[in-house]
Amino acid sequence: MKTVLTIAGSDSSGGAGIQADIKTITAHGLYAMSAITALTAQNTTGVYGIMEVTPEFLANQLDCIFKDIYPDAVKIGMVSSAALIEVIADKLKEYKAAHIVVDPVMVSTSGSRLLAEDASKTLIKTLIPLAQVITPNIPETEVLCKMDIKNAGDMEQAAVKIAEFTKGAVLVKGGHDLNDANDLLYEAGTFEWINGERIENPNTHGTGCTLSSAIACGLAKGDTLSDSVKAAKEYISGALRAGLNLGHGSGPLNHMFRI
Ligand SMILES: Nc1ncnc2c1ncn2[C@@H]1O[C@H](COP(=O)(O)OP(=O)(O)OP(=O)(O)O)[C@@H](O)[C@H]1O
Numbered sequence: 180m181k182t183v184l185t186i187a188g189s190d191s192s193g194g195a196g197i198q199a200d201i202k203t204i205t206a207h208g209l210y211a212m213s214a215i216t217a218l219t220a221q222n223t224t225g226v227y228g229i230m231e232v233t234p235e236f237l238a239n240q241l242d243c244i245f246k247d248i249y250p251d252a253v254k255i256g257m258v259s260s261a262a263l264i265e266v267i268a269d270k271l272k273e274y275k276a277a278h279i280v281v282d283p284v285m286v287s288t289s290g291s292r293l294l295a296e297d298a299s300k301t302l303i304k305t306l307i308p309l310a311q312v313i314t315p316n317i318p319e320t321e322v323l324c325k326m327d328i329k330n331a332g333d334m335e336q337a338a339v340k341i342a343e344f345t346k347g348a349v350l351v352k353g354g355h356d357l358n359d360a361n362d363l364l365y366e367a368g369t370f371e372w373i374n375g376e377r378i379e380n381p382n383t384h385g386t387g388c389t390l391s392s393a394i395a396c397g398l399a400k401g402d403t404l405s406d407s408v409k410a411a412k413e414y415i416s417g418a419l420r421a422g423l424n425l426g427h428g429s430g431p432l433n434h435m436f437r438i
């Protein structure tokens with residue numbers, strides 16, 4: 180049984196974070212372990228509270244997991260502070276973790292900041308260089324490369340800039356103001372566009388968490404990064420097409436549709 184560790188925050192509404200990750204990993208037939216970085220009180224309309232775990236407690240969770248069930252891949256989602264980012268980076272190096280997917284979560288779909296202002300530098304300096312792939316959305320890409328992104332050419336230029344400070348690949352996700360669903364994988368100097376049909380569904384809460392967890396599943400199974408991203412794209416499109424409609428805001432996906 181292949182295993183995937185998610186290191187992320189808890190989303191009380193079940194649509195994003197740890198909950199989305201575990202549903203996605205399970206739907207892919209793999210075993211999910213989880214280390215929780217923070218509790219959030221949130222629902223489909225917004226984030227109403229964040230309570231971080233201490234760095235010591237996060238280190239304890241990671242020790243418990245790596246000493247007992249060694250993960251075949253690791254997905255990192257919301258990590259809201261520099262101190263927690265440093266603990267994760269130290270433990271990933273200590274345990275020589277492989278197939279690390281970093282989803283640089285900064286702001287929730289509902290617009291709430293999930294990464295402290297001063298933590299971006301620590302994310303860039305200590306965690307992103309450990310990633311096999313990072314999966315920023317358009318706003319996160321703009322923060323990471325300090326440029327506006329208005330079109331596909333900007334996405335390609337941004338991916339090259341980000342690759343300068345990460346040793347891994349960059350998946351710049353489309354959507355948002357570009358109003359498409361075309362993603363760009365930049366790996367070892369090569370661009371690969373992974374296009375998707377835009378699905379008119381207001382319930383997109385947790386799409387990024389779901390995609391990055393699905394990519395980690397492919398890597399855990401030994402697939403190439405390109406194949407893992409393409410399979411994850413199929414999965415997220417299917418989850419959007421399945422059209423779950425819960426809550427009064429931008430609701431969750433249907434993770435449990437059959438792949
Ligand atoms: N309406 C849509 N139709 C089809 N694909 C979509 C749609 N919205 C997003 N996607 C796809 O979903 C994946 C996640 O991208 P998105 O930009 O939503 O991530 P995100 O903003 O980080 O998500 P979240 O923060 O809600 O977890 C990408 O592959 C993107 O192309």
Ligand SMILES: Cc1ncc(CO)c(N)n1
Nearest residue numbers: 188189195196257287288
């Ligand atoms: C806990 C958590 N992680 C990630 C996201 C991304 O949307 C969210 N809304 N909540």
